[in-house]
Amino acid sequence: MIHALDEAAGHLGLYIGQPLANARAMCPDLKVFDADVVADAKTLSDIADWCDRFTPLVALDPPHGLFLDITGCAHLFGGEAALLQTLVRALGRQGFAVSAAIAGTSICARTLTRQASGTIVADGGEAEAIDRFPVSALGAGEAITTGLRRAGLKSIGDVASRAPGEITARFGARFSTLLAHALGQGDAPISPRKPLPDYIVEKRFAEPIATDTMIAMTLSRLADTLIASMEKQGKGARRLEAAFFRTDGVVRAIVVETGRPVTRSAVIDRLFRERLDALADPLDPGFGFDMVRLSASRTEIVVQEQRDLDAHAHDNDELAALIDRIAARIGGKRVIVHLPEDTHIPEQAVLAAPAQHHLAAAMQAEWPVRTESEPPLRPLRLFEKPEPIKVPFATVPDGPPHQFTWRRALHAVVRVEGPERIAMEWWRQDGKQLTRDYFRIEDAEGLRFWIFRDGLYEGEVFDGDGSPASPGWYVHGLFA
């Protein structure tokens, strides 16, 4: 089946959706390439990235359309006509066949691109501009288009001349809404690919920049401007995105998140330096960047505090800044704080949470109080997955082992304390788990282990034919 075709093939009478055999019959020397839907989508998304330079509001209209909301942006590029020309030319140079149009509503503009590329329709002129086009230009789907044609409604003007009630009754409310939007009566908002950042600053270069020094300088200047505009409204940035637009159309975005709202440009500067430094695939300037954009996509109101006298608050700020720097370099998930969880199961008793977001909570967390004058009852090092040990025998079935083999080394048990029985939480639905009996153990060398027997004797563990089996032993942690 034909997925897409070029202009010459269109002139020969081939059409999209035609079986390939029929097309070959009409045109024996047809050149055929396999369709790659994924690559097409990727290319469309890359083009959308590139279009970010015109407006932050770019929406995908699959399979091969893009909506750009250029409200308030056109004057930056010398007006609507100039913007349209720049866009079409730049994409044309890259080898894309582009049809583009500007209109008051997105649907009207899309209809125009299918019939009259390059048109710019002023507000209010939508209905007039499209009424002579065939109904297929609306893009309403095969069934509706055929239905309209059968009803004798050839052009959009024909359809528009009927009462809306009739159209809705015959073709459904969705089509009548689409038609209304195409005619400029009401508009559906486009859904941009990225949320609109709160603050954007950008710098364009007549001569593309490529050196690290220039990039760093540009970033720090942009940071100054960004901070200045945020400061006026008492905001600080929590999430910053730097987008580098390469001359050949590739766009690279780098995101930095912070635990506290940033209000100093030096901090932004440093975070990006760390991030750029640590990139696994470094920023490749190619033939240079012709635009750099810095945007604050998440901001927060900054509470101004009296900090000078309170050394503790200063320390906390410093710590948060350090965490941000480390997180910028090695990733936010790798810097963690610990929060207590209300459970008896040892491996779930502590929750590791990203430090950037949970630092304050962790500093005020309530940990269980330890019993005075008792030795530690929980190990200092805990294995994420308990490691199986070989226990030859235990004198009493419920008792501790006399010796065990862990990691191919034999340990003779010298001192034992236990069992401490920890039953699994039956109210949770994550499979049947066995009751554990924990023992604190010291071996002949003085090493202290936390081992447990997984399951009760003759109660919980059974082998294949239903008779009781001996439960397994595991080492779960090591005491200091």
Place this chain on the structure above:
Amino acid sequence: MSGARQSALATLRGQIERIETAEVVHEHGRVALGHGEIDSVLKGGLARAAIHEVFCEGRQAAAATGFVMGLAGRVSARRPLLWVRQDFSEVETGALSMSGLAELGLDPRRVVTVRAADVESALRTSADALACDALGAVVLELWGETRQFDLVASRKLTLAAQGSGVTGLMLRMAAQPLPSTAETRWMLRAAHSPPGAAWSAWGAPRFDAELLRNRHGQCGRWIMEWNCDECQFSEPSTYPQPVAAAPAHRPDPAISWQRRAG
């Protein structure tokens, strides 16, 4: 030679001297560990604003961790603690458990953990962290021999620690000591619980600590106990004490080396 030039030279000399001799250490003071003999050998306690190394064999990792946590608890004085560790060490010897830390009498709220993927990023993160004066201590946990932690890396860390006053503790598991700029270097093993009745309380962290290097004093080997209630080290309570106190500057190896089977 002009006076200005001479004074510039003198300043430079002074700077070099400070870097070389690490005398800055004394500005930040020392923290007593609680073990009398060790404190006297260390001239009052563990030096702040310096690097201390703790080595151990692979299977002694938990004991060494306990010792390092004890040192960190002593020097950090209620300030945050940054624990930098390599992904690999968690597989080998388990993750640092915050419940276990709380059981040692230390505060898990002040611990921030950094999970570094490799040695380079762990080293770089520690150097950064050591320069941040809001921290009490930085612990760098590395497993196995590493080429990256050489004299240059060690010097970098020392300079950062001296600049900020933060103490750096290197926990080197399953590794052999290499030349470094550390203030002290320890070799840690677990020690037996004191002998006693089967029902008596046992299991308080007990270390067989060997001081291999001490820039400002003698070395030696002692049994230390961590007192979870008072958050400090102490002499092993139930071990027989030497009849006469060993001279502080020259610990008698015959006394401090002895170990009793449990």
